[in-house]
Amino acid sequence: MKKMKKPAIVLGLASSLLFGSYLPNAITHTAHAESVSVVDIGKKYIGVPYKYGGTSPSTGFDCSGFIGYIFNKAGISLPRTVSSMYSSGIVTKVSAKQPGDLVFFATTSSSASHVGVYVGNGQFMHASTSQGVTISSLSNSYWNPKYLGTKRVDAYSAVLGASAENYTQSAKDLWSDIQKKYSGSASITRLESTTLGEYNRLKSKSSSTEFKTYVNRTAHMIDGVKTGLNLDSSRRQLNSSMISPQVLNNSTAANYDDLSYQIKKNERVIGKVYGASNRKVLNDHFVTSAKIVKESVKYEVSMHRLMNDIEGNIKKGSKTMANEQFAMLNRLERRAVDIKAAGNKLHPGSYAAQSGINQDLKARKASLQKQL
Numbered sequence: 001m002k003k004m005k006k007p008a009i010v011l012g013l014a015s016s017l018l019f020g021s022y023l024p025n026a027i028t029h030t031a032h033a034e035s036v037s038v039v040d041i042g043k044k045y046i047g048v049p050y051k052y053g054g055t056s057p058s059t060g061f062d063c064s065g066f067i068g069y070i071f072n073k074a075g076i077s078l079p080r081t082v083s084s085m086y087s088s089g090i091v092t093k094v095s096a097k098q099p100g101d102l103v104f105f106a107t108t109s110s111s112a113s114h115v116g117v118y119v120g121n122g123q124f125m126h127a128s129t130s131q132g133v134t135i136s137s138l139s140n141s142y143w144n145p146k147y148l149g150t151k152r153v154d155a156y157s158a159v160l161g162a163s164a165e166n167y168t169q170s171a172k173d174l175w176s177d178i179q180k181k182y183s184g185s186a187s188i189t190r191l192e193s194t195t196l197g198e199y200n201r202l203k204s205k206s207s208s209t210e211f212k213t214y215v216n217r218t219a220h221m222i223d224g225v226k227t228g229l230n231l232d233s234s235r236r237q238l239n240s241s242m243i244s245p246q247v248l249n250n251s252t253a254a255n256y257d258d259l260s261y262q263i264k265k266n267e268r269v270i271g272k273v274y275g276a277s278n279r280k281v282l283n284d285h286f287v288t289s290a291k292i293v294k295e296s297v298k299y300e301v302s303m304h305r306l307m308n309d310i311e312g313n314i315k316k317g318s319k320t321m322a323n324e325q326f327a328m329l330n331r332l333e334r335r336a337v338d339i340k341a342a343g344n345k346l347h348p349g350s351y352a353a354q355s356g357i358n359q360d361l362k363a364r365k366a367s368l369q370k371q372l
Contacts (some may be wrong), residue, residue: 026105038117038156039099042070042125042133043203046195049132058177058195063114065100070117073170076155086112091151100156103138104148112148128186167205171214174198177233178221183281191225217274224278227269228286231262235290242297246356256294256301263290292350295343299336300357303329314371322372329365 014034047326051060055069064082079085086104094101103124105114116126116136125135136143159350178195199222203215211317242252270282306329343351 001181016298032060037100038070038074039119041073041123042066042117042119045070045133046125046135047132048127050127050129054127056200058174058181058192060194061133063116063126063127066133067115067117070154071153073166074156075166076153078153082112082115085115086148086151090154092154094152095181095194096148097150099150100153101153102153104151105143105146106148107146114146119149167202168208168211168214169212170202171206171218174202175214175218175221178218179275179278182221182225183275183278188225188228188285191222196222196295220269220272220274221278224266224270224273224282227266231259231266231286231290234259234262235293238293238297240358243293243352243354246354246360248297248300248360250308253301253304256297259290259294263287263294266290292343292347293300295339296351297354298356299332299339300354300361303332303336303361306332307361307368310368319372322368326369326372 001179005025045061045066047055047059049060050062050064053065054060054062055065056070061069064080064085067085068080078090079088080176083227085102091102095110096102097118099118101118103116103118104112105116106112107114116125118124119135122138123135123136125133128136138144138147145201174195181192182197197361199215199218203219205211234255238252238255241255242248258284268285268286270279273279273282297320306325310322310325312330313319313325340351340353
């Protein structure tokens, strides 16, 4: 089947935005799921970290969460806990192991407390507390004494090695996970590699409308987080270079310009994120705090640049123009005071006076006045 051309995505000034990376490529698969075994499905998640109670690659897995997840992708629902899997009526104890069988261990007592899936050659795949999803040997000195037995999922036994992943359901699961991860978090400090890995694995797996809907929602959320983290970095840079040391010069003013650009870029990207509540969370996390920092030095930067112009006009002998600019400078000083007062009513204590910067600006202004 021939590949379709990638859709053109126009992003105005932000031509280097991440949609080219995260929006899916043209779909070349049919709407039918590919035949894959639970072993093949599970191997895609090797390296996903362990998380107690975890049931998805974006948050991490515990042992039963991992087994339940990969069997669910094969169209089979299993009980949630290890003990429930072991005692369930949908499994049958077997002596001759085959790939896809469940292997149970008694790690904390005499009853089943750990589970993995047999992959062949005396090895099993599982979510280990120390290594995350990994493959271990049944003859390992730790696992061998704790081995309890092997059971086969009856619904799976007839099609060992030939179950199919429901890619639409996987896309739904990823969208649900990414919302919990980034819309339900008190802070967002990084973009999880497991989230990106699962997105990249899925993004071109199906051509169904429903599948593409959830994949595109995920892509826009990833872009929102990514550009938000870049904005956060720009905000911290302005804080460290200008606000904390109270240094305003052409170099730190350029950092202010970068923050202004990143704010506009982030707002455009967040505008494409699905769901008003998701957009609000990203705006609250990234844009609001960045705008406060920007506005807290906006008028100081404007005064600095206006003084550069005044200084240039004085050197050129354009004193009439310089005097007109001084009138503008006085208005900016008054406006700066008013803006900070209004801002602190909305966000108490957030709009600092920038006393060190303003002291330097006043001294520079006085020096320029003497030259007129």
